[in-house]
Amino acid sequence: MKHDSLRQADLLRQTFASDRQAIGLFIGAGCPVSIHVKRNNKMVALIPDIAGLTKTVSELLSDSDDHKDAFGVVRDNLRDDGLNDPNIEEILNHIRALAAVAGKESVRGLTAEQLDQLDRAICEQVVESVDETLPSEQTPYAQLAMWLGSIVR
Numbered sequence: 058m059k060h061d062s063l064r065q066a067d068l069l070r071q072t073f074a075s076d077r078q079a080i081g082l083f084i085g086a087g088c089p090v091s092i093h094v095k096r097n098n099k100m101v102a103l104i105p106d107i108a109g110l111t112k113t114v115s116e117l118l119s120d121s122d123d124h125k126d127a128f129g130v131v132r133d134n135l136r137d138d139g140l141n142d143p144n145i146e147e148i149l150n151h152i153r154a155l156a157a158v159a160g161k162e163s164v165r166g167l168t169a170e171q172l173d174q175l176d177r178a179i180c181e182q183v184v185e186s187v188d189e190t191l192p193s194e195q196t197p198y199a200q201l202a203m204w205l206g207s208i209v210r
Contacts, residue, residue: 117182
């Protein structure tokens, strides 16, 4: 089956034209990658993709006095399991799977407390990395909103 983008856009217009139903859009987590801002004289994505987020979090935790050892154990565990270049989702899934069975004991070299602290540290870092304000200039989000606003309902 061939994808016809003009036909798909027309179908969306028809769907949005109905004023009997509310409109809700799910915008994927990767969409902010399309918005670029200038940082350090270089154009970069407003919010990093998974690879960028993984790199940022990994670097920060690897340099952290509080989490360096536990994070190293997690990375070693994943390497031992054949996952040499895990992304942040795979790292969190591993931590949470271990935490689910740790109880009051340690599992694969980590205590439940270490796993909980590592999970929290990763989530805090992810939140910090993605908590950005949209730039004031034209963005794809603004273009989508204008397109939706132009449809007669």
